[in-house]
Amino acid sequence: MASLVSTVGLRVGYAGRPLLPAIDLAIEPGQIWALIGRNGGGKSTLLRTLLGLQPRVGGRMERRAGLRVAYVPQRGDHDPAVPGRVRDVVRGGLDRGWSFLKPSALLDRGAVERALAATETTALARHPFATLSEGQKQRVLIARALAGEPHLLLLDEPTSAMDPVNEEAIFSLLHDLSHQRDLAILVASHQMSFVPRFASHVVMVDKDDGLVEIGDRVAVLSCTACRRKYGDLLPHA
Amino acid sequence: MPDALDAPLSLDLFFEGWELFREPALAGAIAGALLGLLGVYVVLRRVVFLSAAVSQAAGLGVALSFYAALHLGVAVSPLVGAAVLTGLAVLPFVGGGTDARRESLLGVIWLLGSAGTLAVGTRIVAEVTDIQDILFGTAVAVAPEDFARLWQVALALGLLHLWWWRGFAAASFSRDAARVQGLPVRLLDVVLFATLALAVSLTTRTLGALPAFAFSVLPAVAALAVARSVPQALVLATGLGALTGFGGYLLSFRYSLPVGPAQALLGVALVAALHGPVRAARGVRRLRARFAATT
Known part of the structure; x- marks a missing residue:
């Protein structure tokens, strides 16, 4: 291969x-x-x-x-002033190329749920990202990367x-x-x-x-x- | 003559004279909504003085157009001159960069615009009043053609932002990850800043520099106090921007205040109204946590 x-x-x-x-x-x-x-x-x-x-x-x-490549930058690269719940952050990993032109409803929302489940962050999905612990934040950023199924x-x-x-x-x-x-x-x-x-x-x-x-x-x-x-x-x- | 602040005018009078006030009041609401929406990116990308700098750059563009017509015999529309200089002013903000670099650039552009306009102004003395009129329109009265241009551009830019918001958000808030995912980050930046330059210069032209600056900062700052996601912030800032523009016009009518400052002060009041309770609640939570830790 x-x-x-x-x-x-x-x-x-x-x-x-x-x-x-x-x-x-x-x-x-x-x-x-x-x-x-x-x-x-x-x-x-x-x-x-x-x-x-x-x-x-x-x-x-x-x-x-x-x-398909995904990247998890250093945690400090995520601006805490940008509002977002965990599910919103993970959803950000779905777009590739010009897919942002598609309506959100056409994106594979199942991939977000699978990524949350894989990183054991489903229970945090509605929490504001900024309020999470360091370990939880890193899991969410990994989930974000996984959402694009890299x-x-x-x-x-x-x-x-x-x-x-x-x-x-x-x-x-x-x-x-x-x-x-x-x-x-x-x-x-x-x-x-x-x-x-x-x-x-x-x-x-x-x-x-x-x-x-x-x-x-x-x-x-x-x-x-x-x-x-x-x-x-x-x-x- | 009674003191205006002691005797506020009835709003019934405002609505009786709606034919007269409709265009400036609605222009405030439309510009407030558009710049409120774009302001979320302005505030979160830490370029809040961009609209102030853009206004000055537009001034230089208009001054140079007059100069070219008077001394070089080249006819350039002042609006085209303003648009070109505005576009050049936002160009350096396309792409990343540190906060310090962005702040320095804003200072340089503001100073170049204001000093350049004054310097060129000494060579086109007779046209300086026209520059003021073209650039810093008045929020009290809006010409029908300016109103038509404003709502048409606002509608087009609003629809574009509704369609492209995921791209703009990715390019603004997670640039490296977006580039790795193949999003056209540079193009998204160019379009975002071009729409911002257009919205700011058009609002400045129609309503004035102060409302343009206020609309591009205050509704977004207020919205970000309570929004739990970027889409929420965009929607809320749009609504608060419209409220600031229209409500500010009502305030100015009722209390005989100048329109631009009334709109800006209403925006500040909204920021205080939304940030105050949020900060108070945060303080109470901290106190409770401290109290719980000591008992």
Whole structure:
């Protein structure tokens, strides 16, 4: 089967200047990728390039035809001044391309209910989004992404500002979603503790050291350069 | 002569003279409704001074049209000049940007518009009064052709916003996710700001700069105090805008106040009326929670 997204010699950066060495990767259905590294190390640049939000500096990137991608930005990107109940927020994930021209009644409202159910947020559907806890907000934003029934879901720091219990719950949810829906997931995070239990593949980046390690979890977590860089901070596979 | 504030005029007189007051009163309601609707985006995208800046840019456009006709022999309609400069003024707001960048841009556009108009005005002294008339129409009396243009444009823009609101909301409030989902975010921004520029410049031309600014901010601020969703906010702000425009005209008649300020003050009163109870209720809830935590 063709990869959902594949890159060959992909260079990411700004104003034509590459930030990281060339990147070759291929994301397949059902895989969970962890994009890890310290803050300011190039994770967001790579993530935004993979999402198409930022132009690549060089190399090739291909997407499978008809690929549906969804994105969960950092929680802080959601403006609390914008009013919305949970169901309204999730419904925002339904529109693709020019579908906003269709009357709302023609949208697949069942997809909203399925996304709420999958993230266990059905009971919150009528609550104002702004009044939810951090963990609940993240679940709702994941539901919003799922409403469009994507093949590939990318999340930026989904557990920042979360306590360990909620963090565990969010990664368990992502793990279950990936298995139930054959959904490919890529999570960008500066935290590494979740990697051994939840990720099948890892991209580790650090622009200061020109470090890019890509591969399955065991290979990356045991790579010599990564061990030398992070020592005991890097979990064992 | 009795003090007008001591002896308010009967509203019966207003409705007896409806033929006379119909167009300016309804123009206030229509412009209030249209800018109330668009104001939700203005307020939530934090560009509340956009309409003030747009008015000044329109002034410069009109001044440049007169200048071109007088000194360069090029006939350009003042309304076309205003429309071109208005369009250029909103162009930098298409796309994202930080709050600081947006605020700075608003300041630059306002200053360029006002200083530019004054500077060009020294070369077209005889036409300066015409600029005032063309730009800052009066809310007291509205010419039939201006009223016709206003309601036709308002109807067209209102229908467009009713149809495209999901796109405008996605492009405004969840830009990155919308781009990933393939929505034409840039085009949506261009259309949103073009409709805003058109609505503000037309209202400024018909009723004046103060009502245009008030309608594009106050009804939305009031609506956002109580709305639980974006569609609710859009509907409520439209209604409150119409109320502000029409009610403000009634107030001005009853208490012999200038129309624009009466409309703006009614808008402020609506903001206070809707935000006050909401904030009070929030304060009571906080106090209760604090009391419960200490007992």
